[in-house]
Amino acid sequence: MAKVKGEIVINSERCKGCELCVPVCQQQTIAMSDKLNSKGYHYAMSINDECNGCINCALVCPDGVISVYRVKLKDAAVA
Amino acid sequence: MEEELTRESICQQENLVYSRTPLMTPKALSYCPGCGHGTAHRLIMEVIEEMNLQSQTIGVAPVGCSVLAYDFLDIDMQQAAHGRAPAVATGIKRLLPDKFVFTYQGDGDLAAIGTGETIHACNRGENICIFFVNNGIYGMTGGQMAPTTLPNMKTATSPYGRDVVSMGYPLKITEMIAMLPGTCFVTRQSVHTPANVRKTKKAIQKAVQCQLDKKGLSFVEIVSNCNSGWKMTPLESNKWMEENMFPVFPLGDIKVPKP
Ligand SMILES: Cc1ncc(C[n+]2csc(CCOP(=O)(O)OP(=O)(O)O)c2C)c(N)n1
Ligand code: SF4
Ligand code: SF4
Ligand code: SF4
Ligand SMILES: [Mg+2]
Numbered sequence: 001m002a003k004v005k006g007e008i009v010i011n012s013e014r015c016k017g018c019e020l021c022v023p024v025c026q027q028q029t030i031a032m033s034d035k036l037n038s039k040g041y042h043y044a045m046s047i048n049d050e051c052n053g054c055i056n057c058a059l060v061c062p063d064g065v066i067s068v069y070r071v072k073l074k075d076a077a078v079a
Numbered sequence: 080m081e082e083e084l085t086r087e088s089i090c091q092q093e094n095l096v097y098s099r100t101p102l103m104t105p106k107a108l109s110y111c112p113g114c115g116h117g118t119a120h121r122l123i124m125e126v127i128e129e130m131n132l133q134s135q136t137i138g139v140a141p142v143g144c145s146v147l148a149y150d151f152l153d154i155d156m157q158q159a160a161h162g163r164a165p166a167v168a169t170g171i172k173r174l175l176p177d178k179f180v181f182t183y184q185g186d187g188d189l190a191a192i193g194t195g196e197t198i199h200a201c202n203r204g205e206n207i208c209i210f211f212v213n214n215g216i217y218g219m220t221g222g223q224m225a226p227t228t229l230p231n232m233k234t235a236t237s238p239y240g241r242d243v244v245s246m247g248y249p250l251k252i253t254e255m256i257a258m259l260p261g262t263c264f265v266t267r268q269s270v271h272t273p274a275n276v277r278k279t280k281k282a283i284q285k286a287v288q289c290q291l292d293k294k295g296l297s298f299v300e301i302v303s304n305c306n307s308g309w310k311m312t313p314l315e316s317n318k319w320m321e322e323n324m325f326p327v328f329p330l331g332d333i334k335v336p337k338p
Contacts, residue, residue, distance in 0.1 A: 006096075007089040018113030018313040024273055041112065055097040056273040062117030063108055064099030069090045 004070055006053025010044050011065040017041035021057035021066060030057055102128045104153045109144075113313020115303030116145050118270040119212055119279075123183070124152055126283045136179045137171050139164040141193075143185035144219040145212065162193020165200035168207045179290060181208040186227040187217040190252040194226075197252065204261025204295040208286045211253070211298065214305035215324060222308030226250035229327055234308070249327050253300045257333040264289045264297035265334040271304065271317040275330075282332075289336050297336070302328050 008029065015037065022030050027050035032042045044057075044066075053070025102124035108117045127136055133154055140148040142161035149156035159167040164182035172180040189197050189211050200207065216234055217223040224234040224241060227249050231240035257265040264286055268279040279301060286297035302324050306316035 005084055005089060007086055009090055014107060016112035020113050020271075020313055020317070023314065053096055054273075058097040059273045059276040060118065060271070062110065062112075062114055062121075064103060064117065064121050067098040068096050069094040070096045071084065071089050071094050073084075 003073055004052050005073055006051035006068060006070045008046050008051055008057060009067045009069070010046070011067075012043040012045065013037050013039075014063055014065040015041060015043035016063055017043055018062065019044070020060045020062065024056040024060050025051075026054070026056075027051055100125045100128050102133055102153045104151055106150050108151055109147055111307045113304065113306050113316070114144070114218075115214070115270045115301065116212060118276060119183075119210065119301050119303065120145075120148065120151055122270065122276065122280045122283055123181070123210060124154075126280060126287055127154065127179070130284070130287055132179045132287070135177065136181070137175070139168045139171070139180070139182040141182070141184040141188040142219075143188045143217070145183055145185060146219070148183055162188050162191070163196055164188065164193065165196040165205070165207070165209060168209075169200055169203070169205045172205060172207050176206070179208075179287065181210060181290075183210045184212070185218065186211070186213040186215065187219075187223075187225045190226045190250050194252070198256060198259075201256040201262050201296050201298065202259045204259075204263075206290055206293050207296055208290055209296065209298045210283070210286075211300045212303050213253075213300055213328065214303045214308065215249070216305050216308040218305040218308045222305070222310075226252075227328075229323055232323075251328070253298065253328075254333060256296075256298055261295050262298055262334060263295040264299075264332075264336040266298070266332045267300040267302060267328060267330050269302045269320070269325075269330060271320065285336070294336055300328070302330065 029051045031047045055068045058066040136154040138156045140158040215227045223236040269275045289297040304316035
């Protein structure tokens with residue numbers, strides 16, 4: 001049962017589509033977009049609700065475009 | 080009823096656990112996608128922020144892809160002629176000993192044209208930090224062979240691979256300067272995985288502390304990728320780096336500071 005819940009916010013306009021953040025996420029939360037940003041890169045995006053706020057993705061992002069949020073869950077809140 | 084957790088309720092300032100340090104300027108980095116220079120920059124700035132050194136720091140930028148580091152690091156900076164950053168940093172630190180002074184240099188800058196400056200600054204034991212990003216190639220100029228290029232590695236100037244008989248061996252300048260009594264802390268790290276990023280940040284913290292404690296020159300090598308120069312995707316380049324660069328340039332501390 002998860003005790004924490006995370007969310008990531010990616011500045012998709014600044015993402016360079018390097019994909020380094022994808023394999024370091026053990027929750028498979030990140031995938032690359034089909035669409036391009038204005039610089040022509042496929043950008044990283046959050047695709048599920050499994051993020052636990054571990055910050056791995058943000059640590060390896062060379063462009064520092066990922067912000068990570070995390071909350072502690074009260075047991076009852078885990079439905 | 081429990082309050083429902085929404086994306087909006089989680090993404091609140093009080094729940095923020097990681098974001099880019101404000102000591103990185105808002106400018107988009109000029110580096111190729113996936114290049115380790117960006118991560119290396121950010122870690123140095125995180126340490127300077129956490130140790131509250133922004134207003135007393137002077138960085139020295141090299142010639143190489145990171146020539147524009149002064150555009151990205153929100154601190155006072157001076158850009159040096161190719162390879163001369165340790166000499167410039169020496170002058171700055173000697174005149175302004177209360178400043179925190181570091182150089183940031185690539186392998187072409189530090190271990191080719193600047194070999195003399197590097198070795199003598201280390202040998203003099205200048206009380207500065209050197210952050211050395213070794214990607215085994217001249218990234219900026221289009222991927223020419225560097226002294227750090229691996230045996231048999233193909234580059235623009237070794238198109239059949241580096242033949243060690245005619246072109247020499249990869250220069251392990253970090254091991255060389257560790258032998259000098261002027262250096263106090265010498266380590267080799269990388270920034271390609273979350274665990275390595277954490278270790279590199281600790282190494283940078285230690286290097287900064289050595290300077291604050293006036294212990295002499297601390298030297299942090301970061302083995303990094305040049306996916307453009309190596310002609311690989313960023314993920315391929317990191318894997319290639321683990322398999323090929325790390326056996327020649329093994330990670331870990333080479334010299335630890337005396338207590
Ligand atoms: C005096 C002088 N010689 C040569 C050059 C050309 N030059 C520019 S950057 C560079 C090498 C940069 O390689 P490195 O230090 O490894 O940095 P990287 O781009 O790989 O990060 C060279 C040879 C120059 N700018 N000035
Ligand atoms: S913070 Fe961790 S769990 Fe969340 S997306 Fe990033 S790597 Fe995945
Ligand atoms: S690591 Fe950063 S720049 Fe690279 S794809 Fe992920 S978010 Fe984009
Ligand atoms: S050329 Fe190489 S070192 Fe330079 S920005 Fe691109 S990947 Fe990085
Ligand atoms: Mg280089």
